[in-house]
Amino acid sequence: xxxxxxxxVLPVAEPRTKVPQSPAKRRDWLTALLFLAPFLVVYLVLxxxxxxxxxxxxxxxxxxxxxxxxxxxxxxxxxxxxxxVFWRAAGNTLKFAAMTVPSMTLVALLLALAVxxxxxxxxxxxxxxFLSSVFSVxxxxxxxAMVLSPDRGLIAPVVQFFGGTPFNFLGSPTWAxxxxxxxxxxxxxxxxxxxxxxxxxxxxxxxxxxxxxxxASRWSVFWRITLPSIRHTVVLVVVLQIVAQLQxxxxxxxxxxxxxxxxxxxxxxxxYETSFRDWLVGYxxxxxxxxxxxxxxFSMLQxxxxxxxxxx
Amino acid sequence: MTAARTGWALWxxxxxxxxxxxxxxxxxxxxxxxxxxxxxxxxxxMRSTWGFIPYPFTIENYTxxxxxxxVPRWLVNSLIVAIxxxxxxxxxxxxxxxxxxRLQFPFKRTIFALMIAGLMIPExxxxxxxxxxxxxxxxxxxxxxxxxxxxxxxxxxxxxxxxFRAxxxxxxxxxxxxxASRFTIFFRIMLPLSxxxxxxxxxxxxxxxxxxxxxxxxxxxxxxxxxxTVGLASIQGNFAMSEGxxxxxxxxxxxxxxxxxxxxxxxxxIVAGVAxxxxx
Numbered sequence: 001x002x003x004x005x006x007x008x009v010l011p012v013a014e015p016r017t018k019v020p021q022s023p024a025k026r027r028d029w030l031t032a033l034l035f036l037a038p039f040l041v042v043y044l045v046l047x048x049x050x051x052x053x054x055x056x057x058x059x060x061x062x063x064x065x066x067x068x069x070x071x072x073x074x075x076x077x078x079x080x081x082x083x084x085v086f087w088r089a090a091g092n093t094l095k096f097a098a099m100t101v102p103s104m105t106l107v108a109l110l111l112a113l114a115v116x117x118x119x120x121x122x123x124x125x126x127x128x129x130f131l132s133s134v135f136s137v138x139x140x141x142x143x144x145a146m147v148l149s150p151d152r153g154l155i156a157p158v159v160q161f162f163g164g165t166p167f168n169f170l171g172s173p174t175w176a177x178x179x180x181x182x183x184x185x186x187x188x189x190x191x192x193x194x195x196x197x198x199x200x201x202x203x204x205x206x207x208x209x210x211x212x213x214x215x216a217s218r219w220s221v222f223w224r225i226t227l228p229s230i231r232h233t234v235v236l237v238v239v240l241q242i243v244a245q246l247q248x249x250x251x252x253x254x255x256x257x258x259x260x261x262x263x264x265x266x267x268x269x270x271x272y273e274t275s276f277r278d279w280l281v282g283y284x285x286x287x288x289x290x291x292x293x294x295x296x297x298f299s300m301l302q303x304x305x306x307x308x309x310x311x312x
Numbered sequence: 313m314t315a316a317r318t319g320w321a322l323w324x325x326x327x328x329x330x331x332x333x334x335x336x337x338x339x340x341x342x343x344x345x346x347x348x349x350x351x352x353x354x355x356x357x358m359r360s361t362w363g364f365i366p367y368p369f370t371i372e373n374y375t376x377x378x379x380x381x382x383v384p385r386w387l388v389n390s391l392i393v394a395i396x397x398x399x400x401x402x403x404x405x406x407x408x409x410x411x412x413x414r415l416q417f418p419f420k421r422t423i424f425a426l427m428i429a430g431l432m433i434p435e436x437x438x439x440x441x442x443x444x445x446x447x448x449x450x451x452x453x454x455x456x457x458x459x460x461x462x463x464x465x466x467x468x469x470x471x472x473x474x475x476f477r478a479x480x481x482x483x484x485x486x487x488x489x490x491x492a493s494r495f496t497i498f499f500r501i502m503l504p505l506s507x508x509x510x511x512x513x514x515x516x517x518x519x520x521x522x523x524x525x526x527x528x529x530x531x532x533x534x535x536x537x538x539x540x541t542v543g544l545a546s547i548q549g550n551f552a553m554s555e556g557x558x559x560x561x562x563x564x565x566x567x568x569x570x571x572x573x574x575x576x577x578x579x580x581x582i583v584a585g586v587a588x589x590x591x592x
Binding site for chain 1: 321463548
């Protein structure tokens with residue numbers, strides 16, 4: 001093994017005695033290659049290559065049937081710039097994330113605080129709150145489109161009972177998105193809640209015992225002990241949620257088809273429609289790249305925030 | 313919160329628990345409602361959808377569903393895709409995870425860094441080019457096409473690597489002294505030890521595969537090749553108009569049964585998985 005490759009060994013690996021290049025060593029490398037090969041092949045062929053192919057396609061006039069009408073430079077990106085539907089979809093996506101991420105984080109934390117601890121009842125509640133996240137998006141949207149339905153839903157009869165008029169949430173440009181946010185909360189709260197539960201469970205018990213001796217109120221225990229102890233998890237949940245919610249597609253696609261009046265059309269839905277309804281794959285690929293960059297920025301933010309946390 | 317509470321604090325705890333129970337009940341209500349509707353005659357649902365007790369009761373929606381054969385067919389597709397994807401992800405991830413955790417090879421750090429970078433590539437960045445590639449290869453509308461794009465998951469490799477690193481080295485060193493090959497060590501010692509980690513990764517993969525929507529939507533265009541997730545979407549579009557509300561609800565329940573059962577049986581592995589990915 002040469003000096004150059006020695007330095008490439010992961011820092012966590014234990015220091016090894018330096019063995020000169022030998023047939024045994026070469027056999028070890030071959031073994032490692034055999035272990036790695038299946039992953040490397042699928043990774044390169046099905047993830048890395050498509051990524052670069054996607055970038056390539058985004059600079060070309062390319063249709064759904066693979067028809068390639070040549071290099072058009074940044075024309076797709078320029079078209080995006082002046083496409084009002086794209087801006088609307090991008091705005092909707094950001095708006096959706098801005099509504100979902102804080103509420104999801106808050107609800108997940110509240111539920112985690114409520115169901116943490118011993119006892120059968122809390123365990124059952126934990127399961128119930130997590131259960132809704134194993135359903136597929138089609139089942140979730142089917143359930144919630146029914147719940148919200150103005151004539152056959154679950155909310156309308158309650159509203160009527162109190163003398164109100166049933167309201168078609170999904171048919172209103174103002175209320176369709178909040179309705180989809182609620183649906184998303186119901187669907188997705190399990191995972192962030194479980195992350196908070198894991199984090200809450202690892203807070204040293206001694207901290208709480210000390211607070212109890214000081215007769216600290218519940219409120220001050222939460223602000224002084226609980227929240228500071230789980231701040232890393234809060235950051236993790238927020239960033240994971242941002243990245244996840246920027247990809248929203250199924251809920252508006254199935255519940256409102258992007259309507260009414262484009263008020264819930266998201267980026268992924270517009271990419272899907274541009275490519276598979278209008279056949280403009282090059283244009284869709286350019287949009288996918290914009291989304292990719294957007295998500296990358298937030299992922300970088302996580303790495304950066306994580307490093308900040310470690311310094312403290 | 314360990315010491316016994318008294319007075320107001322105790323009542324506060326009880327009140328909190330009561331509120332939690334009410335919220336949990338409301339949380340579950342839509343599910344109960346849908347199951348109820350699936351067990352009512354369609355004619356009754358035309359009159360009213362309200363109520364949480366399936367009376368008048370019928371299992372006709374389910375028997376019709378099975379006779380229709382489309383939904384069972386989608387269920388079989390979903391099972392093939394989810395099981396195939398799970399097995400492949402486990403194989404690929406555990407092999408590569410072991411290599412990163414224990415084996416020495418040139419460019420290890422570079423390859424590792426490239427893999428980690430792959431964590432940031434979202435599905436949306438590659439689904440259009442993948443669609444073009446698979447069209448060129450002529451493999452759309454096959455189970456393989458639904459499985460393949462989801463096998464290259466860096467997160468699986470990463471999780472398995474984390475797990476293998478935590479295994480004490482002594483276990484392997486004993487075998488090394490006996491001149492056991494790497495493959496023997498891997499299959500005889502490491503894999504049996506990693507059953508909990510494999511279960512967790514497998515569960516998440518299975519759930520992910522079962523609920524996958526965007527890729528099957530664009531790849532499986534032939535109704536015979538739909539997964540349940542896409543199939544349900546194709547019949548729910550006009551459910552508001554349809555007279556067969558009970559049937560639609562029955563198909564939703566039917567499609568969710570495998571995944572709900574899996575969740576109820578393996579809950580603790582899912583929780584362990586979340587703790588594992590959070591507590592790095």
